[in-house]
Amino acid sequence: MTEVGRALDAFEADGEIGAIVITGSERAFAAGADIKEMQNRTFQERYGGNFLAHWNRISTVKKPVIGAVNGFALGGGCEWAMMCDVIYAGEKAQFGQPEILLGTIPGEILLITLILN
Numbered sequence: 001m002t003e004v005g006r007a008l009d010a011f012e013a014d015g016e017i018g019a020i021v022i023t024g025s026e027r028a029f030a031a032g033a034d035i036k037e038m039q040n041r042t043f044q045e046r047y048g049g050n051f052l053a054h055w056n057r058i059s060t061v062k063k064p065v066i067g068a069v070n071g072f073a074l075g076g077g078c079e080w081a082m083m084c085d086v087i088y089a090g091e092k093a094q095f096g097q098p099e100i101l102l103g104t105i106p107g108e109i110l111l112i113t114l115i116l117n
């Protein structure tokens with residue numbers, strides 16, 4: 001997300017860019033946060049280390065953001081899609097929050113986004 005955040009900062013500052021399209025591959029838009037990276041961290045490490053510091057950057061960009069979604073948009077990937085101003089979903093797009101099966105709840109943004117929409 002740090003890299004995506006940096007790219008969004010640059011696009012926002014670039015006067016030649018009017019709108020931003022975020023996409024993935026045919027198989028996946030994004031499968032969510034890296035479970036392998038997260039699994040051995042304690043709550044204190046994740047919370048204190050600002051693990052989700054840049055998570056909502058898509059929703060604060062001051063230019064229109066389009067999410068072009070195909071394949072899996074899961075967990076944080078589903079949240080990314082919902083943070084876009086417009087979702088353009090292909091026929092194979094699948095949205096979901098499978099992290100509940102890992103004993104965790106959807107991250108920072110999902111519940112608020114669902115309530116607001």
Ligand SMILES: C/C=C/C(=O)SCCNC(=O)CCNC(=O)[C@H](O)C(C)(C)COP(=O)(O)OP(=O)(O)OC[C@H]1O[C@@H](n2cnc3c(N)ncnc32)[C@H](O)[C@@H]1OP(=O)(O)O
Nearest residue numbers: 031032033034035036072074075076077098099106107108
């Ligand atoms: C705040 C935010 C929190 C979150 O976002 S929590 C994460 C939420 N996302 C998930 O729980 C998605 C978990 N992944 C899956 O359900 C499945 O995967 C898929 C449906 C995306 C794909 O299934 P299939 O086509 O059968 O492929 P495969 O063999 O399961 O996965 C291929 C490789 O991709 C790795 N992978 C998939 N998703 C993640 C992930 N989110 N974090 C880290 N690795 C992931 C797997 O482990 C595996 O890797 P290897 O080939 O080494 O076994």
